Amino acid sequence: MMQPCGDALVERTGEQSELDLLRAENARLVEANHEAFNYIRCKVDSLLGVIGTRGLDPGELDDHSLIEFDPIGIVALTFQHILENLQETNQKLQFAHDEIQTVFETVGAGIMVLDPQGKLISYNQKIRDLMLGDGIDIHGKMCRDHVCGKNSDDSRCAFASVMENRREQRFTDWNFNDRSFDVIGRPMFDEVGKITHVILAYHDVTARRDARSALLAALEETKETNAKINGILRSAADGILVTDAGGDVVLINRRAEELLELPLVEPDSTPRIERIRHAGLVNLLRQAPQRGQETFSEDLNFHLEGHSPCLCQARITVIRSAQDAFNGCITLLHDVTEQRAIDRMKDEFVSTAAHELRTPLATIIGYADLLQMDNNFSPEQRAEYLQQIQNKAERLGEIVSDLLDISRIESGEGVKLNRKPNQLEKLCAEVVKNFRLQAPGHSFELDFPPSSVATVNVDRYAMLQILENLLNNAVKYSPAGGKIRISGQLENGCCLLAISDQGIGMTSEQAVRVYDKFYRADATNTAISGTGLGMTIVKHLVEAHSGQVEVTSSPGNGTTVTITLPLATGQSGTGEPS
Amino acid sequence: MKTIEIDIRGQICPSCLLLVLREVNQRHRELMDGNLCLVILTDNRAATGTIPDAVNNMGIAAAVEKLAGYYRIIIQGQHD
Numbered sequence: 001m002m003q004p005c006g007d008a009l010v011e012r013t014g015e016q017s018e019l020d021l022l023r024a025e026n027a028r029l030v031e032a033n034h035e036a037f038n039y040i041r042c043k044v045d046s047l048l049g050v051i052g053t054r055g056l057d058p059g060e061l062d063d064h065s066l067i068e069f070d071p072i073g074i075v076a077l078t079f080q081h082i083l084e085n086l087q088e089t090n091q092k093l094q095f096a097h098d099e100i101q102t103v104f105e106t107v108g109a110g111i112m113v114l115d116p117q118g119k120l121i122s123y124n125q126k127i128r129d130l131m132l133g134d135g136i137d138i139h140g141k142m143c144r145d146h147v148c149g150k151n152s153d154d155s156r157c158a159f160a161s162v163m164e165n166r167r168e169q170r171f172t173d174w175n176f177n178d179r180s181f182d183v184i185g186r187p188m189f190d191e192v193g194k195i196t197h198v199i200l201a202y203h204d205v206t207a208r209r210d211a212r213s214a215l216l217a218a219l220e221e222t223k224e225t226n227a228k229i230n231g232i233l234r235s236a237a238d239g240i241l242v243t244d245a246g247g248d249v250v251l252i253n254r255r256a257e258e259l260l261e262l263p264l265v266e267p268d269s270t271p272r273i274e275r276i277r278h279a280g281l282v283n284l285l286r287q288a289p290q291r292g293q294e295t296f297s298e299d300l301n302f303h304l305e306g307h308s309p310c311l312c313q314a315r316i317t318v319i320r321s322a323q324d325a326f327n328g329c330i331t332l333l334h335d336v337t338e339q340r341a342i343d344r345m346k347d348e349f350v351s352t353a354a355h356e357l358r359t360p361l362a363t364i365i366g367y368a369d370l371l372q373m374d375n376n377f378s379p380e381q382r383a384e385y386l387q388q389i390q391n392k393a394e395r396l397g398e399i400v401s402d403l404l405d406i407s408r409i410e411s412g413e414g415v416k417l418n419r420k421p422n423q424l425e426k427l428c429a430e431v432v433k434n435f436r437l438q439a440p441g442h443s444f445e446l447d448f449p450p451s452s453v454a455t456v457n458v459d460r461y462a463m464l465q466i467l468e469n470l471l472n473n474a475v476k477y478s479p480a481g482g483k484i485r486i487s488g489q490l491e492n493g494c495c496l497l498a499i500s501d502q503g504i505g506m507t508s509e510q511a512v513r514v515y516d517k518f519y520r521a522d523a524t525n526t527a528i529s530g531t532g533l534g535m536t537i538v539k540h541l542v543e544a545h546s547g548q549v550e551v552t553s554s555p556g557n558g559t560t561v562t563i564t565l566p567l568a569t570g571q572s573g574t575g576e577p578s
Numbered sequence: 579m580k581t582i583e584i585d586i587r588g589q590i591c592p593s594c595l596l597l598v599l600r601e602v603n604q605r606h607r608e609l610m611d612g613n614l615c616l617v618i619l620t621d622n623r624a625a626t627g628t629i630p631d632a633v634n635n636m637g638i639a640a641a642v643e644k645l646a647g648y649y650r651i652i653i654q655g656q657h658d
Binding site (some may be wrong): 048051052053054055056057060069071074075076077079082085086088089419446 | 589591592593594596599600602603605626627628631632635636637
């Protein structure tokens with residue numbers, strides 16, 4: 001309730017009655033109260049306007065209720081709470097600002113804040129370290145003048161791109177001062193969608209770039225090395241096959257592909273051992289983990305379509321992990337066809353040589369025993385027996401000579417020749433003379449027309465050995481009574497010497513192999529003696545004279561061996577001396 | 579949590595705002611601490627703007643739900 005104040009007292013005038021005085025004072029009080037309420041309402045309306053609402057309608061709250069309700073007190077307390085809340089919010093904002101500033105300065109990336117014109121508002125320490133250097137301040141300056149346009153040879157501008165697209169932009173491998181950065185640009189908008197700032201973050205990826213380059217170089221080098229290794233493996237003469245514990249073929253070279261008839265290197269497929277068309281090898285690979293041997297080998301026959309059968313040694317090595325777990329197998333397929341054939345021939349040779357050595361030895365021992373046990377032989381008989389001993393001893397000497405010759409040739413020592421002009425006709429006649437005595441059952445025909453008479457530069461003893469070996473074969477492989485013809489002719493500056501027999505002959509396959517060491521075309525016929533070295537020695541000796549040997553033969557039709565030797569210097573090759 | 583419902587339907591702003599502010603002033607701490615939920619029922623549309631704005635400025639959350647013929651303003655917890 002409003003109380004009367006001093007201003008409401010009215011001074012009495014002479015004519016005024018007491019009642020008039022009271023009435024005047026009351027009017028004054030009512031007016032004063034009315035002014036006070038208006039003042040309060042005016043202040044309340046002002047305060048309500050501050051908090052965003054309209055003024056107080058007097059019909060809504062009468063004067064009495066206005067005093068009771070105390071809106072000024074309510075609004076004042078509300079303001080106090082709002083102020084407290086603002087202080088608290090400011091503290092939070094300050095903390096957040098400090099937090100952001102700390103992150104801004106310590107984050108691994110360089111960060112720049114630009115205004116919409118590209119002017120630098122702020123940047124962090126990382127930007128100073130990476131792009132500016134000590135003592136350079138570019139606050140308020142245009143970014144393009146100090147960053148993009150100055151030291152970067154990269155035409156991409158993250159700021160321009162953000163301004164143009166109005167959304168986040170990312171550039172990878174942006175180059176600046178020989179360094180590489182991943183750049184993220186992001187716009188910041190005001191409440192009406194206008195760009196107020198552009199934030200650019202530069203993440204230094206130079207180390208990553210260098211590492212990637214090094215990795216790519218290493219990868220390239222690995223590829224090259226791999227290609228080289230593959231090239232070596234693929235072109236290796238032996239078949240190479242690597243399988244893993246699961247039965248997949250992880251590596252195979254060309255030779256193994258051929259041998260195993262595996263359509264390998266199919267794109268996008270890993271061949272498995274089941275597809276290897278060789279049951280023997282597949283079995284070996286399957287048994288490998290259980291065999292208890294780290295390496296084992298077995299000879300396997302391969303019959304390839306369109307090829308001669310071949311024999312390969314499959315050498316299998318088991319791969320095990322550090323924990324001894326089975327990891328697969330490495331298989332080498334080495335073609336041993338020839339080696340095994342040589343082994344066989346050597347075996348045959350040992351058998352043959354033993355036979356060859358034993359036969360004359362038996363004769364020598366027999367005659368020697370005979371001469372020791374009985375002294376009653378006539379001088380003629382003793383002379384004959386001694387002659388037999390000498391013949392057989394000479395035969396032994398020949399066999400040993402053959403062996404020494406082939407050993408010398410094989411060791412690469414070659415043949416030492418003492419070449420001198422010789423007439424082939426005379427050398428042939430000399431050898432044939434001896435053979436006529438040694439093989440009286442055969443007839444020997446010498447056919448050297450006058451036009452064939454020529455001089456060749458040969459080692460006399462080597463030539464005699466050639467002729468003896470060839471005539472020996474002709475005698476051995478032709479029946480008694482057979483004719484052996486030795487003929488000569490000149491052709492194209494060479495002397496051609498042919499030795500023909502009417503013997504058992506050879507197939508073309510046998511004829512091809514006749515020069516192989518220890519090879520004997522008909523090894524089953526033990527009645528025919530020989531070491532299988534004669535033709536090998538012939539070929540070497542003829543070739544040492546720059547000549548050639550050719551064998552023509554067919555089963556049942558005899559054999560002709562033709563030797564071609566160059567004429568001595570000054571010979572015309574037509575049979576007439578030049 | 580305690581809930582107090584104040585029905586000020588029939589009253590118009592600003593008196594309904596002043597009524598709510600008086601209640602919020604008196605129970606400010608409880609509201610900030612989340613121990614009290616003040617539910618205001620009003621049919622004055624202007625109040626659905628002025629009341630949430632004022633209490634938000636005081637740091638208290640407010641949500642408005644429209645019901646059949648009136649509004650429910652839920653005042654509780656801290657405003658983010």
